[in-house]
Amino acid sequence: MKYVLVIPDGCADEPQDALGGKTPLQAAFLPHMDEVVSAGILGRTDTVPASMPSGSDVGTMSLFGYDPLVFHTGRAPLEAAAQGIELGPHDWAIRCNFVTIDKGNMASFTASQLPNEVGAELIGLLQEATADDPQWEFHQGVSYRNLLVYRAKDADDQPFDEGTTTIPPHDLTDQPVGQDLPSGKGSDLLLELMERSKKLFKKCKANQKRSDGNPPATQIWLWGQGSRPALTPFQEQFGKSGAVITAVDLLRGLGRLLGWDVIEVEGATGYTDTDYAAKGRAAIETLQNTDFVVVHVEATDEASHEGEVHEKIKALENIDQHIVGPVHEYLREQGDYRILVCPDHPTFLRTKTHSHGYVPFGICGTRVRPDQSNKYDEVSAGASNLLLPKGHQLMPFFFGTLTN
Incomplete structure (x- = not known):
């Protein structure tokens, strides 16, 4: 079984007046993310505990299956690693x-x-x-x-x-x-x-x-x-080898601390000009020797920090076209698989900052019984009965036997 997690950093957002009351996820053309949901399930999770500041250090630690209330010591130690x-x-x-x-x-x-x-x-x-x-x-x-x-x-x-x-x-x-x-x-x-x-x-x-x-x-x-965090290696925690593709140091560091391979991709900038297609190709290549691959894209978060609604939509569509689409196609061709799409936290265009709150996740693949969802966005996820209140519950749910 092969597993992939795609993280469009900070993509969850609010309805925008400039988009006729739609969120960027609703306004963007995302056929491949929608396909994940149509072939599988849609739900919501909260990756950042209310008592902690919202950020990718907390949110990704949750997504990777580690309770930040237990393991998080700060952002900088991850980047030092x-x-x-x-x-x-x-x-x-x-x-x-x-x-x-x-x-x-x-x-x-x-x-x-x-x-x-x-x-x-x-x-x-x-x-x-x-x-x-x-x-x-x-x-x-x-x-x-x-x-x-x-x-x-x-x-x-x-x-x-x-x-x-x-x-x-x-x-x-x-x-x-x-x-x-x-x-x-x-x-x-x-x-x-x-x-x-x-x-x-x-x-x-x-x-x-x-x-x-x-x-x-x-x-x-x-x-x-x-200070230096003490994290249980991912292989020991979940029994799977892992790799991370990212241009952001804190995810590289977290990956190294978990015992993952860190895949460097030429043209990956951590900004809206990143080479999305190169990240997609790297994910497919890495999957040939690894159980679980994380593809993280910072561009959506950067667009929010700068208040650029159309740049955020463009980044979402690039992630969909050049990463989710080809990676999902490869997974289906190679055998048993599961793919998960989920941001690490919301980042609001209105405030240009990270926020607390639920984010949508979509999962499809082997032994995932489809629900009635067909669109990947915050509003559709809000209508779903699938709710994981704690973000670190998502990874064992993703790896487990899924029914709904």
Whole structure:
């Protein structure tokens, strides 16, 4: 039996005035996702517990069958694992975004997709400025996405705790940031580094006069802190080998921590210009040697963060045409299979932020008895009697003997 999970990140949404009261899923042309539902079942699940901030770190952990209330320690440790950064038992990892803040507002949580070569200079300046304290390590990622690691001296050297609160910068798009700065234990350390970065970034000529003509990164934004999580390997938990196809570090890291193969795809950008077809081809190739393949696409989430309704629809249609369609066709031809389509959380175009709430899932394949559904969208799922209140219930349900 072969299994596939396709994650159109953040695709669940609200009805849009610009779409005549339809959601993007309802407005998009999605014959292959609809086919999954028509041949199988449609339901709803809630991937993000109400007590936790909504994000892909929590949502995907739920989708993969792990209760985030038990296993989640923070977003940054997952991204550290993706970069091969080993965390000691008492170390902390922190997400370090390059951002552009203008007149107190979050003008760009990506610093307008800061070029990698400019990011390298900025990371060098940050590391040089903290050279007198070797417990701080800055690690360059891709574009605006970077990491900061705190190396603890011992178990008692813990600058942060569960009460340390930070806000993802993508949740503050076009909003004032003054009320959403780090707070709680250790926030003074984070705030000092953020403040110091403002002066450093002004010194970088390549940042101040960017070759792409965009405004400079004005500072770092620190968030998503956490210590190393202890996750039961997926093979041990579910008895299946796994692989993940993604352009996003946190999913790469989570995959590595679960013991999966991480498949790199040329042209996968983590943005709306990603190579959807290449991801579809990679999934088919990977299935030949793996029980379970996850295909994650960030484009739908990025479109929501920028409030671009038509870009979101375009991304959905690309996922449907170039990933769900060919992968489902291959699965049917090769033998017993199941395919699952489900986002990790809603991301509303209206607010440009991640949200809590139920998301639709569709499953079809071997021993899946079809229900009466024929459209994959939030409204159709809301009419279904199939409800999984906890997102981590979906994976064992997907692998189990399905009846309805």
